[in-house]
Amino acid sequence: MNAARRARAALGRAYARAWRRAAPRSARTVPALPAEPLSRRFGQDRGRPIDRVYIERFLQEHAADLRGRGVEIYEPTYLERFGRCDRIDVLDLDLANPRATIHGDFDALPPAAFDCFVCTQTLSAVGDPLRRLREAHAALKPGGVLLATVPNITPDVPGEAFPDHLRYTAHGLRSLAAQVFPEPEVRAHGNVRTAAAFLYGMAEHELDPADFARDDPAFELVVTLRAVRPER
Numbered sequence: 001m002n003a004a005r006r007a008r009a010a011l012g013r014a015y016a017r018a019w020r021r022a023a024p025r026s027a028r029t030v031p032a033l034p035a036e037p038l039s040r041r042f043g044q045d046r047g048r049p050i051d052r053v054y055i056e057r058f059l060q061e062h063a064a065d066l067r068g069r070g071v072e073i074y075e076p077t078y079l080e081r082f083g084r085c086d087r088i089d090v091l092d093l094d095l096a097n098p099r100a101t102i103h104g105d106f107d108a109l110p111p112a113a114f115d116c117f118v119c120t121q122t123l124s125a126v127g128d129p130l131r132r133l134r135e136a137h138a139a140l141k142p143g144g145v146l147l148a149t150v151p152n153i154t155p156d157v158p159g160e161a162f163p164d165h166l167r168y169t170a171h172g173l174r175s176l177a178a179q180v181f182p183e184p185e186v187r188a189h190g191n192v193r194t195a196a197a198f199l200y201g202m203a204e205h206e207l208d209p210a211d212f213a214r215d216d217p218a219f220e221l222v223v224t225l226r227a228v229r230p231e232r
Contacts, residue, residue, distance in 0.1 A: 039201025040157060047203030053212055054189040054222040055120055055149045056082075062226060065145040068115030075099045078118050085116070106132045109139035116140075119148040123173075125162040133180045133227075140229040146181070148227070152188070152220040153195045170223050181227035190221025 043049040059066075059082050066083030070076075076088045076099065091109060092100035102108055117136055123129045136146050150168040168176075170188040177184035190198075193211050198221060 034200065037155070037199065037201040039203075040155070041201070042155065042157070043198070043201045043203040046201065047205050050194050050198040050202065050204055050207070051121075051151065051154065051222050053194075053204050054224070057212075058149060058187075058189070058222075058224040059118065059120075059147060062145075062147055065147060065226070066116050066118070068141075069113065070116040070118065071102070071109065071114050071139070072118040073120075073122050078120065079116075083116070089114075106135035106139070109135065111138050112141050114139050114141060115144050117144070117146045117148075119146060121149055121151060122162075123148060124150045124164040124166050124168065127165055129166065130176060130179060133177060137180050137227075137229055142229055142231045144229045146225065146227045146229075148225040150223050150225070152223055153190065153198065154221075155199055155201075168223050170217075170220060173223050173225055177225055177227055182230060185226040187215075187224050188217055188220035188222075189215050189224065190219050191216040192219045195219040195221045 039046050042051065056078070059078050063082040063084075066079055067085060069087045069089070070079045070083055070085040071089040071091055072079045073091050074097070076090050079085055079088050089101045090097070090099045091102045091104070091106070093103065093105060094100065095103055097103075102110075117140060119136065123132060126132050133146075136148075140146065150166075150173060151164065152167050152169060154164070154167070156164065170186050174184060174186040177186065191211070191214055194207065197207055197211075
């Protein structure tokens with residue numbers, strides 16, 4: 001057995017030497033990638049972060065869902081930008097948040113009160129996401145809509161105020177949401193170029209707009225969820 005391993009290792013080394021001698025120069029050239037990211041703040045200090053392009057596009061596509069009474073976490077950025085709500089609430093644990101109208105976790109939300117719930121990049125930062133989805137479902141009126149996003153490919157930034165517990169694939173988020181909502185709509189967004197640029201801390205303006213036009217399921221940067229509480 002050891003002899004077979006040694007033989008395979010010797011064969012691998014011989015192949016590598018032959019490749020270095022015979023391969024075209026273009027194939028032998030290794031891309032010179034930076035050793036450090038350009039930003040350790042998700043690119044926020046350079047411009048609009050690349051993941052926010054997908055998040056905001058998703059919310060804009062579903063702007064028609066953002067009506068009636070809505071709730072958003074931490075601040076009402078997206079409900080105010082994309083929605084046409086009659087009333088907006090803000091959920092936050094922090095009692096010092098001047099924008100918060102409801103203090104607490106998801107279980108502090110009143111039952112069957114909201115027509116829409118915007119929950120961006122939050123389910124990854126909670127320890128029991130299935131429980132939170134059930135609480136979000138309970139807070140929605142019949143016919144109410146949850147619009148949520150979660151990260152898949154993302155840096156783990158030391159000292160981040162809301163550190164992630166989880167990363168989600170589209171398959172994983174769909175399986176989780178389906179335990180609470182019937183037929184959740186889940187999509188993955190991103191490709192190798194936008195994922196690499198995000199990891200390096202680049203901002204939207206540093207890429208070509210065409211780079212955002214194609215999604216590659218092998219490189220899920222952001223995963224989005226649209227889920228509706230049934231009328232009955």
